[in-house]
Amino acid sequence: xxxxxxxxxxxxxxxxxxxxxxxxxxxxxxxxxxxxxxxxxxxxxxxxxxxxxxxxxxxxxxxxxxxxxxxxxxxxxxxxxxxxxxxxxxxxxxxxxxxxxxxxxxxxxxxxxxxxxxxxxxxxxxxxxxxxxxxxxxxxxxxxxxxxxxxxxxxxxxxxxxxxxxxxxxxxxxxxxxxxxxxxxxxxxxxxxxxxxxxxxxxxxxxxxxxxxxxxxxxxxxxxxxxxxxxxxxxxxxxxxxxxxxxxxxxxxxxxxxxxxxxxxxxxxxxxxxxxxxxxxxxxxxxxxxxxxxxxxxxxxxxxxxxxxxxxxxxxxxxxxxxxxxxxxxxxxxxxxxxxxxxxxxxxxxxxxxxxxxxxxxxxxxxxxxxxxxxxxxxxxxxxxxxxxxxxxxxxxxxxxxxxxxxxxxxxxxxxxxxxxxxxxxxxxxxxxxxxxxxxxxxxxxxxxxxxxxxxxxxxxxxxxxxxxxxxxxxxxxxxxxxxxxxxxxxxxxxxxxxxxxxxxxxxxxxxxxxxxxxxxxxxxxxxxxxxxxxxxxxxxxxxxxxxxxxxxxxxxxxxxxxxxxxxx
Amino acid sequence: xxxxxxxxxxxxxxxxxxxxxxxxxxxxxxxxxxxxxxxxxxxxxxxxxxxxxxxxxxxxxxxxxxxxxxxxxxxxxxxxxxxxxxxxxxxxxxxxxxxxxxxxxxxxxxxxxxxxxxxxxxxxxxxxxxxxxxxxxxxxxxxxxxxxxxxxxxxxxxxxxxxxxxxxxxxxxxxxxxxxxxxxxxxxxxxxxxxxxxxx
Numbered sequence: 001x002x003x004x005x006x007x008x009x010x011x012x013x014x015x016x017x018x019x020x021x022x023x024x025x026x027x028x029x030x031x032x033x034x035x036x037x038x039x040x041x042x043x044x045x046x047x048x049x050x051x052x053x054x055x056x057x058x059x060x061x062x063x064x065x066x067x068x069x070x071x072x073x074x075x076x077x078x079x080x081x082x083x084x085x086x087x088x089x090x091x092x093x094x095x096x097x098x099x100x101x102x103x104x105x106x107x108x109x110x111x112x113x114x115x116x117x118x119x120x121x122x123x124x125x126x127x128x129x130x131x132x133x134x135x136x137x138x139x140x141x142x143x144x145x146x147x148x149x150x151x152x153x154x155x156x157x158x159x160x161x162x163x164x165x166x167x168x169x170x171x172x173x174x175x176x177x178x179x180x181x182x183x184x185x186x187x188x189x190x191x192x193x194x195x196x197x198x199x200x201x202x203x204x205x206x207x208x209x210x211x212x213x214x215x216x217x218x219x220x221x222x223x224x225x226x227x228x229x230x231x232x233x234x235x236x237x238x239x240x241x242x243x244x245x246x247x248x249x250x251x252x253x254x255x256x257x258x259x260x261x262x263x264x265x266x267x268x269x270x271x272x273x274x275x276x277x278x279x280x281x282x283x284x285x286x287x288x289x290x291x292x293x294x295x296x297x298x299x300x301x302x303x304x305x306x307x308x309x310x311x312x313x314x315x316x317x318x319x320x321x322x323x324x325x326x327x328x329x330x331x332x333x334x335x336x337x338x339x340x341x342x343x344x345x346x347x348x349x350x351x352x353x354x355x356x357x358x359x360x361x362x363x364x365x366x367x368x369x370x371x372x373x374x375x376x377x378x379x380x381x382x383x384x385x386x387x388x389x390x391x392x393x394x395x396x397x398x399x400x401x402x403x404x405x406x407x408x409x410x411x412x413x414x415x416x417x418x419x420x421x422x423x424x425x426x427x428x429x430x431x432x433x434x435x436x437x438x439x440x441x442x443x444x445x446x447x448x449x450x451x452x453x454x455x456x457x458x459x460x461x462x463x464x465x466x467x468x469x470x471x472x473x474x475x476x477x478x479x480x481x482x483x484x485x486x487x488x489x490x491x492x493x494x495x496x497x498x499x500x501x502x503x504x505x506x507x508x509x510x511x512x513x514x515x516x517x518x519x520x521x522x523x524x525x526x527x528x529x530x531x532x533x534x535x536x537x538x539x540x541x542x543x544x545x546x547x548x549x550x551x552x553x554x555x556x557x558x559x560x561x562x563x564x565x566x567x568x569x
Numbered sequence: 570x571x572x573x574x575x576x577x578x579x580x581x582x583x584x585x586x587x588x589x590x591x592x593x594x595x596x597x598x599x600x601x602x603x604x605x606x607x608x609x610x611x612x613x614x615x616x617x618x619x620x621x622x623x624x625x626x627x628x629x630x631x632x633x634x635x636x637x638x639x640x641x642x643x644x645x646x647x648x649x650x651x652x653x654x655x656x657x658x659x660x661x662x663x664x665x666x667x668x669x670x671x672x673x674x675x676x677x678x679x680x681x682x683x684x685x686x687x688x689x690x691x692x693x694x695x696x697x698x699x700x701x702x703x704x705x706x707x708x709x710x711x712x713x714x715x716x717x718x719x720x721x722x723x724x725x726x727x728x729x730x731x732x733x734x735x736x737x738x739x740x741x742x743x744x745x746x747x748x749x750x751x752x753x754x755x756x757x758x759x760x761x762x763x764x765x766x767x768x769x
Contacts, residue, residue, distance in 0.1 A: 057749065059741075060769060061737050061741065064651075065647055066648070066736045067736070068652050070652055071651065071652060071653070071654055188756050190756065190757040193757070227753065229750045229751065229753070230751045230754040355759060356757055356758070356759065356760060357758055358757065359754070359758055360753065360754035361751065361767075361769065362756070394766075396767075396769070397735045397745065397768070400731050401727050402700070406692060407628070407629055407692075408629055410627075411628055411633075414735075414744075414745070415745065417767070418766075
């Protein structure tokens, strides 16, 4: 008995954070900086900034097989490789699909990185605010439930996060894509400037340089991070720390406080609910190395295990008070899974500009903010909208395969950059549907003997109608801008491939229809906060990471103030 | 150790029996007998010689290095061994054999030992034929090349050669230009100020 009490004391912290990705890193930083002794649990290995980026400075000839995976290596990634993006330079950041199974009731690409930093090491860095167009949309359309917050609730936290992580962008004064605290914008190239002007002139639409979490100027508060060098080798980890990742930014900040204990190889599989105290008191961990079961305790628990990871933990937290999982008194936990649809759009040839080129591999592109179902631009075939990402560039040596020459002539011609091309691809909003869901599959176990997830979700009519327009409008704009030989494409994608999976533990005003309240607290367990993508009530069409970070900082601030008031015990 | 012994030792080490006419062909090639500058792990010595000579026809040494200088033959050997699934290995090898058979039929000897003019003529014939059959001469696809079984051998070979060449240090830095750390992006620069195409 005494031994148990002693062990419990040793394993007790002020706060526990589950996960170290883009939102977990923020929870760790905020809670530790506010003085909480915080245990940060990461299911995978530790990844130290710079030290653990084995390929960060490799030149193309130092990577085997032209950066392609071997057939043997590819066997580990039957799902991850659906991105066509797993290669020699970044293979260590993707989960081994064989060790981390799930069940695709309908095709769903679950793309994951299980290590410190999570997907913040490999993310696209596109950083956009949501606006009241998004926060009010469910209520106005009568779809799903209303968000319990509005833009004004989040705006100061967007400011706070952007100022800290460093976001490069151009202020445009677009009401539904609010400007942020921007570092200098990256440059458009010559062809993109023309496209911007033509879009404005012919369609009255905006084109702006992508807003990205890359430093284009030093950060006075964080001299350890340097300015972007346009290497575009970001997915290997950046030696300059020029793009934001947990590893380069929030985890070192949390470590510096002396209040963080980062425990890797710690798979959290459930929250401990104390029936006497009627509250959550900690988490159960399976040590991935020793297979030992360990319990950790804290007053406050932040779940940041990624949308489906956090929802899994809640669903798997069975107690007599919560037989369907913690936070599932509403019966809505696991439902309303969303993602963004993309991989449809158009590309075109660009005449002229042969005497123009660029220097650097810009890890960014152009952004065309949403224009559909705004103002007078009403659609009758679908609600909500989409943005476009893309860019113009000159063709590389790869064009040589299809050229009629070979030998010395081909070699000579490839010394010059090829013709300009331009392309845009849509990123479309997905509505929340009760039927799009995840559930626990107790019959299929992972290599640790833990149950797994069934994922049962699909695009529906609104997404399909929007998708058609994403393709057609792309072609219309490229043609209208005067580009030649416009070609549309639609590489039909499964849900999940947007790697923006979200929903499944949504925020709401009413605990009968939602899992979290407006502070991201689980209705049934107010000292448990979920601030990753699981909390999203609608998906909007913007890249979501910035919103997760802002919600996390806001929730951490609230949690600490509630703790101080004695409201969370 | 003379050349014959060297070849036989290599062959033994690799578990290939190189005997009889094939060996004589390699040794006695009418022109300067080509040599391999690496030890193939996938190809037989005869196949490896063809690959090396064909890669060099596609990207020859000029005032800058060619495919052989850049290690392209070993690169292709590695891709075939490690990256290609069995069906693609078989298809590629069949394409290679058919290509060599045609060289033998037309010029009386394997492609590797044909004269430079003969090599170029044969490549030209195959290359023009393949491109004329591809859809409108447009892009024949790059990264998915070789996985659908629909690609003519010569174009697959051209893809592999260009990939190996322009990701090599010689191809990237001496034929094109490469800078791992370009510094802040400049979006609109006169080509004359930049010079050659970027390797990546």
